[in-house]
Amino acid sequence: MNDTMLKRENDSRERKNEMEKQDVFNYEIPRRLVGRVAIVTGGGHGIGKACVLRLAKEGARVVIAELDATAASKVVTNLMEEGYDALAVPADVADEANMQRMAKQAIEAFGRIDILVNNAAMVITVPISRLPFDEIDPDEWDRVMRVNLKGMWLASRAVVPQMRKQRYGKIVNIGSGTAFIGRAERIHYVTSKAGVIGFTRSLARALGKDGITVNCVAPGGTLSEENPDEDTIKRRESVIAMRAIARVERPEDIVGAVAFFASPDSDFITGQSLLVNGGDFMQ
């Protein structure tokens, strides 16, 4: 490793340490979800993993439906070591049979399904290209739509029969701030996330009579990468100047909004999209 590379690595490590020192997430967590069962798709990494931990701390038993089976069982093992109840279900959200099995296993293990966090997406762990709109491979476009959008529909369809039986359910879809402002690159990703807003509104109208709320949480650019390199950190830092709350967004910034929409505190709120972005874009 030459001197420049060494310096970059040290700078990047220092910046990470600095962020870890900001103790912004040290507050008492309410226990609004005792007795509830939550499914988080893509809960093995990043924002989904942070949501799993928050929902468990609020009292829910949590099912992690993940493509990355190793990551999911690691999160479950850690949770169980801390005394929480959790289950890993290796699954592809784009596969209808997998989603039906996810719901079946959740009911077999925990007897009910109260919360679905539709978080899984092709974005970081399963990467996508950052190409201009006319250079995206049409197969990649289809895959992104299948996972990011159709996956939400398949997961929702699988859990709604149980929620209807209970006459209670909370569906929280993870969107993205990019859908509100547009972006010249990754147009397939942004389009899939714009679809999440319409999906949320329509499903909310379809399920209100069943006592099920459907809402969307739209994060801003978030440092959710587990081992970010220098370029990633720079990209995440580049939006700081636009934010009213001028710092890097982290997965823990998003979990409060997700837990709110998963809790009875939001029982009269449905079809809404909440931007969690430190005020970089306001609506």
Ligand SMILES: NC(=O)c1ccc[n+]([C@@H]2O[C@H](COP(=O)([O-])OP(=O)(O)OC[C@H]3O[C@@H](n4cnc5c(N)ncnc54)[C@H](O)[C@@H]3O)[C@@H](O)[C@H]2O)c1
């Ligand atoms: N990180 C950001 O800047 C950002 C910004 C706005 C919105 N989001 C959204 O937040 C959510 C989480 O993103 P993240 O930043 O934690 O990225 P991530 O890639 O780490 O998380 C996505 C998770 O989904 C899983 N996954 C991917 N394809 C799957 C499939 N077919 N079936 C099941 N699981 C699958 C991955 O293994 C991963 O655990 C996504 O919906 C993303 O679009 C992220």
